[in-house]
Amino acid sequence: MKTIITEEMRFRQRIVEYAIKYNNNAKAARRYHTSRQQVWRWRKKYDGTVQSLANGSRQATFTS
Structure with missing residues (x-):
């Protein structure tokens, strides 16, 4: 299955x-009106490709 690059993913990449350029999550969060924590999560997932910033599954898995 091919992932479609959405505008949201491009925004996350920016x-x-x-x-990364300024080595400052807080500065990026302020500039783009998001939280430091979210920037940190995206940086942790980012591997240089836009696809790495795609939303993952949100379905909870339960074990019994």
């Missing part, structure tokens, strides 16, 4: 690349 934020992450800005944070």
